[in-house]
Amino acid sequence: MRTLAVVGGGVIGMSVAWRAAESGWAVTIFDPEPGAGASWVAGGMLAPLSEGWPGEEAALDFGAASLARWPEFGRRLRAATGISVFVADRTLTVASDAADAADLRTIAEFAGTHGYDLRLLDRAEVRAAEPDLARTVRAALFSPTESAVDNRLLVRALRRCCAHSGVDFRAESVASLDDLDQDRIVLAAGAASARLWPELPVRPVKGEILRLRHRAGATPPPRHVVRARVHGRPVYLVPRGDGIVVGATQYEAGFDTAVTVAGVRDLIADAEAILPAVGEYELAEASAGSRPGTPDNLPLIGRLGDRVVVATGHGRNGILGVPITVDAVAALLDGDTLAEAKAADPQRFSTGGKR
Numbered sequence: 001m002r003t004l005a006v007v008g009g010g011v012i013g014m015s016v017a018w019r020a021a022e023s024g025w026a027v028t029i030f031d032p033e034p035g036a037g038a039s040w041v042a043g044g045m046l047a048p049l050s051e052g053w054p055g056e057e058a059a060l061d062f063g064a065a066s067l068a069r070w071p072e073f074g075r076r077l078r079a080a081t082g083i084s085v086f087v088a089d090r091t092l093t094v095a096s097d098a099a100d101a102a103d104l105r106t107i108a109e110f111a112g113t114h115g116y117d118l119r120l121l122d123r124a125e126v127r128a129a130e131p132d133l134a135r136t137v138r139a140a141l142f143s144p145t146e147s148a149v150d151n152r153l154l155v156r157a158l159r160r161c162c163a164h165s166g167v168d169f170r171a172e173s174v175a176s177l178d179d180l181d182q183d184r185i186v187l188a189a190g191a192a193s194a195r196l197w198p199e200l201p202v203r204p205v206k207g208e209i210l211r212l213r214h215r216a217g218a219t220p221p222p223r224h225v226v227r228a229r230v231h232g233r234p235v236y237l238v239p240r241g242d243g244i245v246v247g248a249t250q251y252e253a254g255f256d257t258a259v260t261v262a263g264v265r266d267l268i269a270d271a272e273a274i275l276p277a278v279g280e281y282e283l284a285e286a287s288a289g290s291r292p293g294t295p296d297n298l299p300l301i302g303r304l305g306d307r308v309v310v311a312t313g314h315g316r317n318g319i320l321g322v323p324i325t326v327d328a329v330a331a332l333l334d335g336d337t338l339a340e341a342k343a344a345d346p347q348r349f350s351t352g353g354k355r
Contacts, residue, residue: 001026004333005182007174007196008189009034011151012311012318014158014167015326016186020333021165028168028182035155038190038318041209041289042151043238043247045225046070046320049116050093050143052107058343059298060114062324065340067145069323074149080164083157088239091146091225092121092129094274095139100229104141118143130222132277137228148225148238151319177308185308186329191255191292193312197304201349202313204255204290208263209247210271211240212281219277230270237275244281246271248316249288257288291315301328301344309333310346 002025006017009031021027048063078084095101108118121140126133129142162169177185177196187193191204214221221239228235238245249263264286271278293315294300300313309332314321328341 002184003182004028004184004186005030005180006186006188007031007177007180008187008193008312009169010037010039010188010190010318011035011154011158011322012190012314012325013186013188014155014162015322016188016311016329017167018158018161018165019326019330021162021167023330025333027166028170029162030170030172030174032171032173034169035159038289038291039151039155041207041287042319043209043236043245044087044149044151044154044319045091045146045227045236045238046148047091047143047146047225047227048317048320049111049118049146050091050107050141050227052111052116054106054110057114060111060116062298062341062343063317063320064116066321066324069327070147073323073326077154077157077161081157081160083153083160085149085153085157086147087150087241088148088223088225091143091148091227092126093141093143093227094126094133094137096134096136096228096230096273097138101139104139108141117145130224130226132219132222132275133226134274134276137274146225149319150240154319183307184333186311187304187308188311190312190318191290193292193310197308197310200300200310200312200346201295202292202300204253205293205315206251206253206256206288207248207291207316208259208267208286208288209245210264210267210283211243211245211285211287212278213243213284215280215282218280222275226274228270228274230273233266233270235267235270235274237271237278243284244278246278250316255290257290259286259288263288291318295349299325299344300346301325301341302346303332304346
């Protein structure tokens with residue numbers, strides 16, 4: 001039986017391991033705390049279309065290809081575990097001033113030219129969709145296909161899938177890929193991947209999020225994912241079964257995952273500017289993670305050598321990128337490539353050479 005080592009037990013690593021085990025590989029995941037890194041600190045938005053911008057066609061198409069795979073991936077998870085990971089099935093990106101509204105028109109036109117369905121809503125339509133948003137919201141971009149998942153339910157479901165498929169978890173750090181004796185290796189260690197393959201252009205980007213718990217008598221959470229920009233800062237509100245996830249700050253801070261007072265302050269203020277009722281909620285958790293960033297905001301998925309395949313660099317879109325990454329890595333392990341993941345080839349950077 002072919003053997004596979006997966007270095008990194010986040011949602012990318014566990015999803016790859018699950019697929020490989022189902023395909024007949026004997027799989028071992030190496031991670032001291034599977035699912036405890038950036039996968040645990042995430043909003044779970046699946047929103048590549050409403051993040052699109054002219055000139056970023058490759059990112060748009062890559063994200064859209066993964067979004068299209070999510071319904072089937074979610075069905076397979078539910079069939080295997082009984083866990084439904086979806087928490088919202090539509091996204092609203094709202095604007096509070098003329099400049100933001102103009103940006104939404106640009107995004108809608110850009111997406112439309114590539115065949116993706118986004119619709120502009122006026123103030124009355126926004127109010128009908130989400131009546132509890134702030135009165136200052138004047139327009140929105142409605143995306144009927146951009147959903148969201150509960151990242152922690154996803155971690156739980158993937159752990160169960162891996163266990164049922166015979167994946168071996170080893171709570172160990174890997175000091176060198178040369179120490180592993182498996183036939184093939186998938187490097188999916190997120191922001192830490194460059195420690196094991198220094199040529200990789202991946203770095204940690206700090207992001208803080210808040211989890212707000214709904215209290216009796218408080219305004220219910222929004223039904224949609226709600227995204228906005230407040231004072232130039234992006235903010236999102238993603239419903240959960242017990243409340244809302246609010247995110248996310250973004251800093252170039254190395255592997256620092258301490259939650260700062262300024263980060264919490266800004267997230268609460270920005271969320272309240274869009275949904276005033278968040279002040280009624282319980283502040284249940286504030287946490288931070290290191291997201292794996294790349295120079296062009298596209299992941300790194302491809303061969304690094306005869307034995308090693310890399311799957312990292314997903315930045316803030318790690319949850320979104322799970323299904324297409326799984327398909328791309330499965331193809332690579334079979335000696336093939338996935339055309340829709342071509343833009344993520346690590347060889348696009350001159351420092352991504354093989355060894």
